[in-house]
Every structure is written in C-alpha cells, then in structure tokens.
Amino acid sequence: MPFVGSLLSAALLKSSSRSLPSLISGVVALGCFGASAAAYPTIARGEILRAKLQWLPQFGLDFALRMDGFAWLFCVLISGIGFLVVVYARYYMSEDDPVPRFFSFLLAFMGAMLGIVISGNVILLSVFWELTSIFSFLLISYWHNSAAARDGARMALTITGIGGFCLLIGVLLLGNIVGSYDLDKILASGDIIRNHPLYLMALIFFLLGALTKSAQFPFHFWLPNAMAAPTPVSAFLHSATMVKAGVFLLARFWPALAGTYEWFFILGAAGIITLLLGAYFAMFQQDLKGLLAYSTISHLGLITTLLSLGSPLATVAAIFHMVNHATFKASLFMAAGIIDHETGTRDMRRLSGLYTFLPITGTLAMVASAAMAGVPLLNGFLSKEMFFAEAVETHADSILDRILPYVATLAGAFSVAYSLRFIHTVFFGSPPADLPRPAPHEPPRWMRFPIEILVVICLIVGIVPSFSIGPFLHVAVTSVLGADTPEYSLSIWHGFNLPLVMSMVALVAGAAIYFILRRYLASCADGPPVFRRLRGQRIFERILVEVSWRWARLAEQRLGTRKLQPQLRWVVFTGFLAGMLPLTLSGFEPRPFAFSGVDPMFAVVWLIGICLAIGTAFMAKYHRLAALVMLGGVGLTVCITFVWLSAPDLAVTQLLVEIVTTVLILLGLRWLPKRNEGVDDAVTLRARFRRFRDLALAIVCGIGMTFVSYAVMTMPVPDAIATYFLENAYSEGGGRNVVNVILVDFRGFDTLGEIAVLGIVALTVYSLLRRFRPAADSMSMPEQQLIQNRFDEERPERSAGDTVREYLLVPSIIMQWMFPVLITFAVYIFMRGHDLPGGGFSAGLTLSIAFLLQYLAGGTRWAEDRIRILPLRWMGAGLLTAMLTGIGAWFLGYPFLTSHSRYIELPLIGKMPAATALFFDLGVFLLVVGSTVLILVALAHQSVRINRLRANDAEKAKGGEA
Amino acid sequence: MEIILSIAIGVMTTCGVWLLLRPRTYQVIVGLSMLSYAVNLFIFGVGGVKTNVPPLLTDDVATGALADPVPQALVLTAIVIGFATTALFLVVLLASRGLTGTDHVDGRGDRK
Structure with missing residues (x-):
C-alpha cells in the first residue's frame, strides 16, 4: 500500500501542489495504521496472519507475509509514527522544496520498513532490507545541493549496503542450515542452528547486517552524518524505523540464534561500547x-x-x-x-x-x-x-x-x-x-x-x-x-x-x-x-578513498592496458588454459596417430592447403594481395574437404562465401596504407622476443588443437540427436536434404535469429560507411590509375580514362551476359534446396554474386544506371517473409514456425515439393541477398564518394586561397 | 583421413593465432578468417568423418549410415555468420584507419 502511495506522489512530481502529496501520504499511513489496528483482535489471540504468493517456488522463495504480535507492534509503531511524521513534515518542509518527491520517498521507505517486519521469508526480508537502505539514501540526500547531505547519504548507503550484503549471506547460510527460507521454520529450529558447524559464520554475517543498520560500534559513525537529512526524516529514520530495523532483526531471530556464548560476546561488546560511547559523545x-x-x-x-x-x-x-x-x-x-x-x-x-x-x-x-x-x-x-x-x-x-x-x-x-x-x-x-x-x-x-x-x-x-x-x-x-x-x-x-x-x-x-x-x-x-580528533567518519573516508581510488588506479596501472595485443594474448592464453585444464583433470590421453587409410590425394590437397596457410601468415604484413589470394586458396581447400567428406551443402556455401569475402576484402584493400618491406625493419630485441612469444603461443595452441581434434574425430560418435533428424526429416519436414530441413524447419528459430544478425551487421556496415572518410594518404588516386592515366596522356590518340574503361573488356562482356544465367542458377539452387544441396543461403549468395559481377564488369556508375537494387527493401521483405511464415503457423493452431509440406503438381515442371518451410527459406534468401549486396555496394560506393570528397576539398582549398 | 584433417586444423590454428597477435589490422582480419576455417572444420569433424554419404535421404541407403547433419547445419550458419563478422570487422578497420590515419590495432601509430 505505501508503495502505491509512493508512486502516486511520484506522479505528482511535476505539480507544485504542497498539500496533495502530504494528504495522500497521511491517508496511506493512517490506512496502514488502521489496517494494523484492525488486525489486533486476531493477533491478540496469538494467531499469525499470513499471506503467500508463489514467487520463485523452485528456489524455495515465496512472497510470504506473516504478521505476529511482534511484527504487529512494529507495524503499529511504523505506521503510527509515520503518520505523525507526515503531519509534521507537511508544515516543516519549505515552499521551495519539491514536496512530492519527499513524500514519495518517505512512503516508499515506510513500505520497505513494513516489508521487513512482516515478511515471512528471509530472502524477502533481505530484499526489503536493501530497499530501506536505498530509500534512506534518497531521503538523507533529499537536499542534494548540500555537500553534507550527499556525503552523509553516501556514507549511510555504503555502510548499510555492506551490512545488507552481509545479512543476505547470513540468511542464505541460515536457510542452508535449516533447509528452508521460511521464517517460521528457521525460528523453530534454533537448536539445529546453534549446533551447526556453520553457526558462527552465519552469526557473524547476520550480526554485521544488524549492527551496521542499528549504527552500533564500530559502525556508528554514519548516523550522526545522516543528520543532514530534513528533520522529519531524522525523526522517522532514527526513532521508529531504519535503526530499529537492526534491533528488530536481532529480536526477531532471537529464538533462533541467541543464547550462545558467541552471541553474548559479540553483541554484548558492541552494545556496551556503543551504549557508553554514544552517551559520552552525546554530552x-x-x-x-x-x-x-x-x-x-x-x-x-x-x-x-x-x-x-x-x-x-x-x-x-x-x-x-x-x-x-x-x-x-x-x-x-x-x-x-x-x-x-x-x-x-x-x-x-x-x-x-x-x-x-x-x-x-x-x-x-x-x-x-x-x-x-x-x-x-x-x-x-x-x-x-x-x-x-x-x-x-x-x-x-x-x-x-x-x-x-x-x-x-x-x-x-x-x-x-x-x-x-x-x-x-x-x-x-x-x-x-x-x-x-x-x-x-x-x-x-x-x-x-x-x-x-x-x-x-x-x-x-x-x-x-x-x-x-x-x-x-x-x-x-x-x-x-x-x-x-x-x-x-x-x-x-x-x-x-x-x-x-x-x-x-x-x-x-x-x-x-x-x-x-x-x-x-x-x-x-x-x-x-579526547575523541574529537579520532573520528570514525575520517577513517571511513580515508579507507574509501584508498580503496576506490588509489587501489583502483594502481590496479589499472599494473593490470590494465589499452593495447589490443596484450589483451588478445591474454584471451588466447586463457582460452588455451581453459581448454587444457578440464582435459588434464579428466585424464585426457592423446590417441596414437595412425597414418593408415589415408587417401594420398586428400593428403596432397591438404599439403597444398597447409603451405597456403603458412604462406598467408607469412605474407599478410607486406603483401596483402598475395595473402588474400592464398587465404582464398585455403578456403578452397576447406571447400574441397567438405565435398570429400559428404557435406555438399557446406561446400556450396563455403565456395560462395569465399568469393564474396574475397571481393569484399579486395574492395577494402584500396583504403589501407602502403607498406613497403624493410621500411621499419629495425627489429629491436624486445620486438623479437614478442614475436617469439607469440609464435610459441600459436604453435602450442595449434598442437593442442591437433591432438584434441584427432581425439574427437577418432572417437566413436555417440548416438545423439543426429538419428532423430535423419529419420524425421522426410516424414515431418518434407525434405530429403537433412541439413536444409534442420535449418529451415527443425531449428528454424535459430535461423531466424541468424538472419536477423546478418541484417543488423549489414545495417551497421552501411551506417559506418556513410560517414567514412579515408585517411589523408589514401585520398589521392591509386597508383595504378595514375600510371594508366599517364599512359593515356602520353599518347595523342587516347584520351584520359580510356585504359580504365577498356580494362578487362572481354571478361566484362561475358560477365554482363552471365547475369541472366546466374539469376536462373540462383533460382534453381533455391528451389532444389529442400531435397538436394542448395537452399536460401547459397541461393542468396549466388544472386548477390550476380549483382556483384555487374558492378565489377561495368563499374559502379554503369551498374547503377542500369539496375536499381534496393537492398534495404530486400532485407525488410526477407525478414518479414520469414516472420510471417512463422506467425502463419499460429493461425492454424500450431506453435511458431511449424511447417507443413506436400507435393503439388506444377505445369511444365512436374511434381514439386512445397513446404511452408519454402517460404521461410525464401525469407532467408531475400535477406541474404539484401545484406550481402548492401555491404558490398556500400563499400563499392566509396570510390564514387571519394570523387565528391576530393571535389569538396578542392573547393575548400580554393575558398581558403581566395 | 582424420590425421590429415587434425594436422590441417592445427596448422590453421597456429597461423590464425599468430596473425591474431600481430599489430596490423589486416593481419588480424586474415587471422580471424583463418581461425574460423579451423574452428568450422573442427566442429564439422565432431560429427565423424565419412566419405560419400551426404545427408541426403534416398530410398536405398539406411539413415544410420549417413553423415551427421547436425554439425553440418551448425557449420553452415557459422560460415554465414563468419562472413558477416568479417565484413563488419573490415569496415571497422577501414573506419579506424580513416579516423586515426594508421592501420595499427591500437590506432596510435607505430610503437617505437
């Protein structure tokens, strides 16, 4: 109820009304008081009022409320004094203060406090406990313009927050000992708790929670600093509520925890010192x-x-x-x-x-x-x-x-x-x-x-x-x-x-x-x-500064780095350890290598593949193009492997992706700086050491991967879900290509997520490139083009740009002619996808390659003069188609993405499988086309944009001179 | 067959990790592609290595003999996502190069 009131007051935050929020608060507080008072006859009979809502039953966590006599007494106290404080605050608060905020916090605090006293589950109790810490923070810092209020509030929050955390640990331990988080059960099993080996630990954490809240020595110093709060807050927090929460808790758990020597000693020492020191200081x-x-x-x-x-x-x-x-x-x-x-x-x-x-x-x-x-x-x-x-x-x-x-x-x-x-x-x-x-x-x-x-x-x-x-x-x-x-x-x-x-x-x-x-x-x-100089507050602040500032900086200096390389090195190293550790612990033994049964052709293929891979690693620094070509070679080897090892779908996709990736990186190469071998080859000892270390790490990882993958591959494959998919692909998915059926039917939701990711990446790329501005040394024309233009200018019969235009003339004509062929091919791949290798992904990639070829053949301008591709619409249509296919299943009373399949007779083509999964695949297809084309076109456009940028720069330079 | 494939995976991992730890963005992007080949092959290999039994249902082959389709489906999505990340990384690389004027991974020029 107070929380509702708090929200109501918060809703009035903008209004300048002074009496309305206080009226609401008064009514709420009085209501709580009345409700508590009304419960008295029941309570007085010794009964306990309970209310229970299932919250997280699997963790034994219920939203349970219980009100017994003690809780009742506190309810009356909190709501009664709360009401009086509201009345008082109505007159105390000045015209300039945002009154609704005050009452909103006050009511929320009151609610949290009532929550503590009537919660019937110890976890719930600690939740309310934290809430009181937070709202008291807000209340103490109500006059947030004053530094004292801010400091006091922060200190109160730090101390009581730490205490709250300790309390949570304490009640978790208690719950663990008893086996239930229910308050009744805990209170009833005092003997079990007291004789448990964890008793002392639970007690210490529990007491830390209670003592910090009740401002007991040595945590007493937050309370005087919290006096920066408005007086009604002090009156409420420090008489009936906040600090009473601690002693309330002690009394509440008295039957469960008290009576031991530890209890007496810790609490007694804290209490007596606090009693004496507090009184002495007060004078x-x-x-x-x-x-x-x-x-x-x-x-x-x-x-x-x-x-x-x-x-x-x-x-x-x-x-x-x-x-x-x-x-x-x-x-x-x-x-x-x-x-x-x-x-x-x-x-x-x-x-x-x-x-x-x-x-x-x-x-x-x-x-x-x-x-x-x-x-x-x-x-x-x-x-x-x-x-x-x-x-x-x-x-x-x-x-x-x-x-x-x-x-x-x-x-x-x-x-x-x-x-x-x-x-x-x-x-x-x-x-x-x-x-x-x-x-x-x-x-x-x-x-x-x-x-x-x-x-x-x-x-x-x-x-x-x-x-x-x-x-x-x-x-x-x-x-x-x-x-x-x-x-x-x-x-x-x-x-x-x-x-x-x-x-x-x-x-x-x-x-x-x-x-x-x-x-x-x-x-x-x-x-x-005597104690004037020795102030808890000072000590506290010193510690706070030390921990949160100096140590943090020290840790950052020692352990942090802004360099990517060390970070990656640690990632790889940790990854290696993380892979290594469980294997060693579970007694992993590398299997003896057996070279029998190796197909020599396959070995040769991979011999080439391995050479290419090493070559790529070697060349990537100075000869980017060579490295890219070799990388493509490795990709092809992988592709061959897929064909060899009965994965035609993968081979097709890999091949197409390889083409697109290569073109993509080629487009990007233009904007990288020139790097000549031997320019910065003054290799220091440190650099040498660094390289050696990296190489060692890389080799270790590689050897590890070899052993692990050999072990994995030679082990008998457990009969997992594969059989299910193989057996049900046709009967339930209506397709013979099991991989495709898995993608568009069984695991359709994953695929939906995946194409969404693809779309997001494409959009990100697009937006990143819209503001792209190349580095200064890439602004001028590429060297090749300069040479070509110079060649043109030297000949009187040629005009500038002829060479560029006539570049690869014959292949480009062929590429243009290939366009319809490729489109047909894409449609073919798409249609057969459900039964034979192919499907939305590969078809989409094929179609984007078709578009790409047009760009390559005729140049960006030429291509865009002739075909208008709207990649964003393709993407949107794709995602919508996929979603609608999934939603369509709802209307027929099936879960999302359930598919239906049958064969239909088409004229000319014949019998043709038509599953609703085909529509889903169509969505995948459209989105893949859209995204790929968007990425490629956005990159390709940079060469058009750079001309504009150059023109702009020239104009600016001219303007500067004039 | 397995031994060749494992050695290949090992070599590609080595090259990939080595390139990943280099200071130039281009090297890192190539290294990532290389690593993704290795990882894709590894995941693919988990399903066992079989020749000439693609997971395409025909009437005369028992389903049990076919290659495991699950790793294949996983790798297929991995290839496409790998393409997407490569594209994204390439563009980030270009943007960083445009902004900082260097192709060092830290964007701070060459460390002396």
Whole structure:
C-alpha cells in the first residue's frame, strides 16, 4: 500500500501542489495504521496472519507475509509514527522544496520498513532490507545541493549496503542450515542452528547486517552524518524505523540464534561500547540533532546489550525499550526541528532562553527528554529500570558481565546529563542574542500536534503501564519468546531495590556531571575532548578513498592496458588454459596417430592447403594481395574437404562465401596504407622476443588443437540427436536434404535469429560507411590509375580514362551476359534446396554474386544506371517473409514456425515439393541477398564518394586561397 | 583421413593465432578468417568423418549410415555468420584507419 502511495506522489512530481502529496501520504499511513489496528483482535489471540504468493517456488522463495504480535507492534509503531511524521513534515518542509518527491520517498521507505517486519521469508526480508537502505539514501540526500547531505547519504548507503550484503549471506547460510527460507521454520529450529558447524559464520554475517543498520560500534559513525537529512526524516529514520530495523532483526531471530556464548560476546561488546560511547559523545555535541543522534546510538546500544544477555526477561525489556525509545526520540527530533525552523540554528552555543518564546514546545520537549533520561513516571524510566535489573543479574560469568552494572549506571548518568543539557541550554538562561531568525514563536498548531500525541503516550505508558502498553507488549513478547515468556511486572514501584538505587545514582550523578561541565560545554568546540580528533567518519573516508581510488588506479596501472595485443594474448592464453585444464583433470590421453587409410590425394590437397596457410601468415604484413589470394586458396581447400567428406551443402556455401569475402576484402584493400618491406625493419630485441612469444603461443595452441581434434574425430560418435533428424526429416519436414530441413524447419528459430544478425551487421556496415572518410594518404588516386592515366596522356590518340574503361573488356562482356544465367542458377539452387544441396543461403549468395559481377564488369556508375537494387527493401521483405511464415503457423493452431509440406503438381515442371518451410527459406534468401549486396555496394560506393570528397576539398582549398 | 584433417586444423590454428597477435589490422582480419576455417572444420569433424554419404535421404541407403547433419547445419550458419563478422570487422578497420590515419590495432601509430 505505501508503495502505491509512493508512486502516486511520484506522479505528482511535476505539480507544485504542497498539500496533495502530504494528504495522500497521511491517508496511506493512517490506512496502514488502521489496517494494523484492525488486525489486533486476531493477533491478540496469538494467531499469525499470513499471506503467500508463489514467487520463485523452485528456489524455495515465496512472497510470504506473516504478521505476529511482534511484527504487529512494529507495524503499529511504523505506521503510527509515520503518520505523525507526515503531519509534521507537511508544515516543516519549505515552499521551495519539491514536496512530492519527499513524500514519495518517505512512503516508499515506510513500505520497505513494513516489508521487513512482516515478511515471512528471509530472502524477502533481505530484499526489503536493501530497499530501506536505498530509500534512506534518497531521503538523507533529499537536499542534494548540500555537500553534507550527499556525503552523509553516501556514507549511510555504503555502510548499510555492506551490512545488507552481509545479512543476505547470513540468511542464505541460515536457510542452508535449516533447509528452508521460511521464517517460521528457521525460528523453530534454533537448536539445529546453534549446533551447526556453520553457526558462527552465519552469526557473524547476520550480526554485521544488524549492527551496521542499528549504527552500533564500530559502525556508528554514519548516523550522526545522516543528520543532514530534513528533520522529519531524522525523526522517522532514527526513532521508529531504519535503526530499529537492526534491533528488530536481532529480536526477531532471537529464538533462533541467541543464547550462545558467541552471541553474548559479540553483541554484548558492541552494545556496551556503543551504549557508553554514544552517551559520552552525546554530552559534548553542540548540534541539537547531533546530540539526539548520539543519544540514539547510545539507546540502541542499550537495546543491543539487553538482547545480547540472552535471558527472556532482558528481551522483554529490549522490546519495551524499542517502543519507548521510538516515542520519545521521535518527539525530541520533532522538537529540535521546530527549534531549528523557528530560530534558524541548531547550535546550542547560540540557543538559550527559548522558553519564553516557545512555552508549549518547551514543555513537551522537557517531558520527552525526561523520558529519555529515565525520570520516574515516564516510559523511559520503566524500561531503564528493567535494564538495570538485568544488568545486575549475572548471566554468563565474564568480564563483560561483571562491569555491566557500573557501565549501565555510568551511561545512565551520561544520558541524564545530556538530556539536562538539551533542556537547560536551549530553553533556559538569558534570552537569545544573535539568532539568524529573531523573535521565534510557536509553530502552527498541527506541527506541534504529533509531539503532543507522542508525549501524551510517554506519560500514559509511564504512569499506568500495565493498562496502556501492557497487553500489546505481552502479545509482542509472546510471539518472540513463545513458551519461554517470563513473568514480568510493568508497575512503577517495585519496592526499594538495587535498580532503583542505580537510577537514583544515575540521576544525581548526571545532574552533577552537567553542572560541573556546564561552563566548558557552553564554549567548547563540537565533539568530545579526547575523541574529537579520532573520528570514525575520517577513517571511513580515508579507507574509501584508498580503496576506490588509489587501489583502483594502481590496479589499472599494473593490470590494465589499452593495447589490443596484450589483451588478445591474454584471451588466447586463457582460452588455451581453459581448454587444457578440464582435459588434464579428466585424464585426457592423446590417441596414437595412425597414418593408415589415408587417401594420398586428400593428403596432397591438404599439403597444398597447409603451405597456403603458412604462406598467408607469412605474407599478410607486406603483401596483402598475395595473402588474400592464398587465404582464398585455403578456403578452397576447406571447400574441397567438405565435398570429400559428404557435406555438399557446406561446400556450396563455403565456395560462395569465399568469393564474396574475397571481393569484399579486395574492395577494402584500396583504403589501407602502403607498406613497403624493410621500411621499419629495425627489429629491436624486445620486438623479437614478442614475436617469439607469440609464435610459441600459436604453435602450442595449434598442437593442442591437433591432438584434441584427432581425439574427437577418432572417437566413436555417440548416438545423439543426429538419428532423430535423419529419420524425421522426410516424414515431418518434407525434405530429403537433412541439413536444409534442420535449418529451415527443425531449428528454424535459430535461423531466424541468424538472419536477423546478418541484417543488423549489414545495417551497421552501411551506417559506418556513410560517414567514412579515408585517411589523408589514401585520398589521392591509386597508383595504378595514375600510371594508366599517364599512359593515356602520353599518347595523342587516347584520351584520359580510356585504359580504365577498356580494362578487362572481354571478361566484362561475358560477365554482363552471365547475369541472366546466374539469376536462373540462383533460382534453381533455391528451389532444389529442400531435397538436394542448395537452399536460401547459397541461393542468396549466388544472386548477390550476380549483382556483384555487374558492378565489377561495368563499374559502379554503369551498374547503377542500369539496375536499381534496393537492398534495404530486400532485407525488410526477407525478414518479414520469414516472420510471417512463422506467425502463419499460429493461425492454424500450431506453435511458431511449424511447417507443413506436400507435393503439388506444377505445369511444365512436374511434381514439386512445397513446404511452408519454402517460404521461410525464401525469407532467408531475400535477406541474404539484401545484406550481402548492401555491404558490398556500400563499400563499392566509396570510390564514387571519394570523387565528391576530393571535389569538396578542392573547393575548400580554393575558398581558403581566395 | 582424420590425421590429415587434425594436422590441417592445427596448422590453421597456429597461423590464425599468430596473425591474431600481430599489430596490423589486416593481419588480424586474415587471422580471424583463418581461425574460423579451423574452428568450422573442427566442429564439422565432431560429427565423424565419412566419405560419400551426404545427408541426403534416398530410398536405398539406411539413415544410420549417413553423415551427421547436425554439425553440418551448425557449420553452415557459422560460415554465414563468419562472413558477416568479417565484413563488419573490415569496415571497422577501414573506419579506424580513416579516423586515426594508421592501420595499427591500437590506432596510435607505430610503437617505437
């Protein structure tokens, strides 16, 4: 529901309306609250509300929601405080801020938070967990113009994001241990988890997730920096939601994970240090929100400590304190926001004596901070009392346990001190002197309203706990602890016992600390005396810079290269290893070579082929044309091999492709620079070494390929899918040429993809060449042409260009005459394709060769004056035909590309196979023609274009001179 | 037969890899073509080497004796795609040469 609201608000992003988004948010939050409240009767009976949607059942991942008492308590807390924050934010946000965005983020965050508390699947939980990290990032950086907000948000995201990742690992481990990701199952199998060898690892990752979120030491430093957020955000994030997610998680998984020594030790240490440090730091803050932030850290430390103790009673206290802390901290944040809003500053050195200006807010803040300090008759007192009681009890005999009572009292004293400071500095003393906004006054009625509500709750809970919060707390506690729920009493007066003494000591000592330090605090710099220099934030940033910048650069320098050659070398090398490794591991043994049964002719053919291949490699640098010719020779050898080894289809295609490729490269050769042998032949030692290394690598790869392919070829071929195709090609595909039937029928979809690729390549080539501009040294006429023209000019009876025109006159006439013959041949190849070697691919290539010959014979201009080929239309028609053939099968109720075949009687030709696959093949044919011709024509056109470019350049040069 | 074919594949792989690692774009394009011959032959060879039994169904030959059509179909598409990539690479080569004025693979002129 909040997500829908968030989208709604996001839809209002452009509008300038201020109240509409807040209205939506308010309604949504109230709706959630109402829905939760309505669920109370069910929950109170101890039942669990569930909703389940199949998501990825094969991974045991369901979209499962469950709401038990504890989740219910949190739902009420989140939606209730969320609603109050919305009301507050409505008045807090200034006119200039994009309000819809704010509410959109806020609602989304609320949704994610509710998701955490009610998700019934641990993976789902960690998804929502990540969502809260992301939305809190967006909320903290809401005022994205300020650097502090950006830094704070980034830090919060980094820390909680890392934590979220750890949590994911943790829950995956947990799920692995239990064998299910279902929350119920995990909670029920605590003993299995605790005795599992992976317990410690799961616990550490899990705790890392929870502790980062709850800003526990040593991850506490993100929270004060997150104070750059707007105050409503701080009030929401740091009282009821974000930071509570961590302790919520701890309490949630308490039955499954708690009770071991590791749990106690890690959590206890983190909690106690946080409790003490947070409180100590809070005393020395000059920023109102900073003080509250550190006090939040300290209180979370308190909750963590309680949870670490592992006794059920401590858990009750922890849950109780979560609720209490949420109420008084939210109200304090809002009060701080009002002060900031009305006076323009949050610096406590500048604020004083505001009580006369803000009497009602002052009173409310006083009550709330008294609750924070743990003054009797307020809710904070009750949970603190329980904490003290638990601190005194011995749970596990260790140093942590023994110091706990003293630490608790000391931290209590500190918290009294900073609460007192908050109130005394801000509201009492001499009237404020230099406020940015003079004459502050009470805020609007409805801005104060949320604080009033919260403070009233503080009071009610504090005075009559068992009537107000009692039943709700009981429901929540029972759902966490189950049968272990201890007897506890929520009354204010437990008699004169040790916890009460500790409370009194803390109160008195806190007041004393404050009055001793008052003068110092009024003037000192921000931050506590000793630790001021040692700031977590600095360390964090240093590390961040180190890792993300210096190390990255170092790694790039050491390992990266912009040169293609080393990259390719590594690719080849890795490829070789990747091929080698599995073979060695699985015990590959090269088969002994047997030269028997070799056809001598075949050997001779390949002897020539091998010579040509080596020649190509040798000549490719200085004699490109020779290399190209030899490459063509190798291609022909391959082609012969295909014929020899019963693959006529391949032979035909290979031959045609060979022709087209050769022509293509020939066209390209014109634009490459001249390279003369011996120009840069000053071979250095390094170059020599490099060549040697490359050669070695190449030879090793070659030998490897020889062994592997020999082994593969001599092994008996397992009876795989070949038989199926051979047996069904005629009966189902209606064709005798099995290869063609596979291409256009059985694997038609692959072919469709393939021709699409071909089309894309052709278009890419075309568009690349449209903007092509040759290099400067290829701009002039080719040398050959210059010589020819010179020859013409020397003879009086010839005019320039005659030689070019008469070049290959006889062959070109023959080529022109061949045109219709080739077209007929192409049609023939196409028609017979289904039964005999041929088909769309080879026919298409043949037809494009026919076009190509015309270009070769008469030149680009001559050819284009006579025939207009529109390759793009051919391509489009081809792709459409192929697609429509496939879609046609739908209309007859068959899957895509199902084909149908029968023989039809044609006059003159006779019986003729007509499968719908033929239409598909027609599509292939058209597309191949289009693409090939497009590529070739685009290249051929460059010689026409260059004349234009030359003319342009000449004009420009002339213009320059003039 | 197999031994000849494997040696041929090996030699072509060697030439292809060697050319692939050279600094000139033209050498690389020729090397790629060479490698694709080798790879095509290799894939083709996976189906076994048989002479005179093309996978064309006739009434008097048992289907079991025919050559394996699957690698053939694969190689047929590979040949066509190989053509497409060669064309693309050629044009990229030309464009890079036009833009940078050199035919070195890094587009940065000759390394000294």
